[in-house]
Amino acid sequence: MAVLIVSSGLNLKVDHTYRRAHTGGTGGVKSCTNYSPVVKSLREAKSAGFSDVLFLDAATGRNIEEVSTCNIFVVKENILSTPPISGTILPGITRKSISELAPDIGYQVQERDVSVDELLEAEEVFCTGTAVVVRAVESVTFYETK
Ligand SMILES: *Cc1c(COP(=O)(O)O)cnc(C)c1O
Numbered sequence: 001m002a003v004l005i006v007s008s009g010l011n012l013k014v015d016h017t018y019r020r021a022h023t024g025g026t027g028g029v030k031s032c033t034n035y036s037p038v039v040k041s042l043r044e045a046k047s048a049g050f051s052d053v054l055f056l057d058a059a060t061g062r063n064i065e066e067v068s069t070c071n072i073f074v075v076k077e078n079i080l081s082t083p084p085i086s087g088t089i090l091p092g093i094t095r096k097s098i099s100e101l102a103p104d105i106g107y108q109v110q111e112r113d114v115s116v117d118e119l120l121e122a123e124e125v126f127c128t129g130t131a132v133v134v135r136a137v138e139s140v141t142f143y144e145t146k
Helices: 037-048 092-104 116-120
Strands: 010-015 053-055 062-065 073-074 079-083 108-112 122-130 133-141
Touching: 010 037, 010 062, 037 053, 062 073, 073 092, 073 116, 079 092, 092 108, 092 122, 108 116
Parallel strands: 010 053, 010 133, 079 108
Antiparallel strands: 053 062, 073 079, 073 122, 122 133
16 A cells, blocks of 8 residues: 555554444544543553554444544455444545545455454554545554554
């Protein structure tokens, strides 16, 4: 995906205790209510040297959802996988743009549940959003596993 990466990488911490959005809530809309729940987690992660926090799904705690203000893609071979729009992640326009453009340069896009295990085994990971544009993920830390 090197052609799409525009700036230096993010070091993400997976929040394994706190869930940012629940089914039936406002996790799927661009609302200020999505930022206050992540402040504590984000502040702790930043003071520990991380760039941002990746949240897991509230139902199982096993699948990745999104970072505090951006969506996430996992790359393996020529497949880009990203969590589906199910009401708990923001349907970002940057995410949608990548999904539409990627096939033109030979990538297949799958919108499906992506487990943390799969994330940790990915070849590349990147985030999308108006704030970060398209940004490589340099590291992911889950508990002590990097
Ligand atoms: C804004 C935002 C995004 C990215 O959406 P874009 O439309 O691509 O900017 C992803 N997640 C959250 C929580 C956001 O607030």
